Amino acid sequence: MTLTSYRTLCTEVYELTKPVGANYPDVPYFIEHLSQIGGRILEAMVGSGRLLIPLLEAGLNVEGIDSSPEMLAACQRNCDSRGLNPVLYEGSIEKPNVPGKFSAIVVTYGSFMLxxxxxxAIAALQSFAKHLEPNGQIFIDLGGSIPLMQKQRRERQ
Known part of the structure; x- marks a missing residue:
């Protein structure tokens, strides 16, 4: 059996193992870097809002897309409980049905590997390029590598 989408049980496990508001090393990195970019930001494979919510709380203009209606429902519930009103889209990142262009697109915590x-993967990257503003940036964390690179850079200084 091939997993093609997070359904109810996977969403419940995800929320237990990656709860919104926990201390994740990538969140400060993304807040710092995306704050410097400004403009619209798309979090692809947004899941239950683990990154989206702290970005919204930091005042960033971030929207989310996910192919799983169950994950999007969890994200909406998590946002509602914090008084946030996110822009969320249901759809595939290979052919996203989202309006306009973005200053940055983010895929975090190894989700791209799914x-x-x-x-x-190529279709997703091509769709990202089509949805980026000129000089837009793509951030893809293949599994916690961004905080590790940041730590190594600090150690070299």
């Missing part, structure tokens, strides 16, 4: 094959 695409499962080279064809899907």
């Amino acid at each position: 695409l499962g094959n080279r064809t899907s």
Whole structure:
């Protein structure tokens, strides 16, 4: 059996193992870097809002997309409980149905690796390029690598 989307049980496990508001090393990194970019930001594969919510709370103009209606419902519940009103889209990142262009697109915590094959990965990257403003930036964390690189850079200084 191939996992093609997070459903109810996967969403429940995700929320237990990656709760919104926990201390994640990538959140400060993204707040710092995305704050400098400004403009609209798209979090692809937004999940239950683990990153989206702290970005919204930091005052960033961030929207989210996910292919799982269950994850989007969890994200909306988590936002509602914090008084946040996010812009969320249901859809695939390979062919996102989102309006306009973004200053940055973010895929975090190894979610990009869930695409499962080279064809899907290339399609996602091509769609990101089409949805970026000129000089827009793409951030893809393949599994916690950004905080590690940041730590190594501090150690070298």
